[in-house]
Amino acid sequence: MVILAVVLPTWAVITYVGLVRARRAEGIPRPPRPRRSPARKAAWIAGLAYLAGGALHLYGLSYLPSLFPEDACWFNAGAKVYPDSSSALPVSLVCQGEEIVPWWVNPGLLVLAVTAVSATAAAVVLRFRRR
Secondary structure, three states: OHHHHHHHHHHHHHHHHHHHHHHHHHOOOOOOOOOOOHHHHHHHHHHHHHHHHHHHHHHHHOOOOOOOHHHHHHHHHOOOOOOOEEEEOOEEEEEOOEEOOOOOHHHHHHHHHHHHHHHHHHHHHHHHOOO
């Protein structure tokens, strides 16, 4: 575990720094970076929105019951009872008539989903648009 957490990242940083110094010492010029097209920018935004949406959904799912449903209410609401209802989409857990999942999870999922889909559509349109 220590190897993965400490040694491997340290080795990667040392190797990267060594390569950068070697490139500068030899005078190798950096290749020019091509300009990012609007389609590529939209694709990056879409990818980040998909990633953030997945992370937010996993966070919301962490409130839901798993093997022992009564533990979900015990850890989140302080009552050792079975949940009244739960669903994965929209993310919801109701214990004793009270919603346990934070209020901002579902609106955040909606915003990120709309952003991801619209950015994907924009990337496709911009990619195949005639100049």
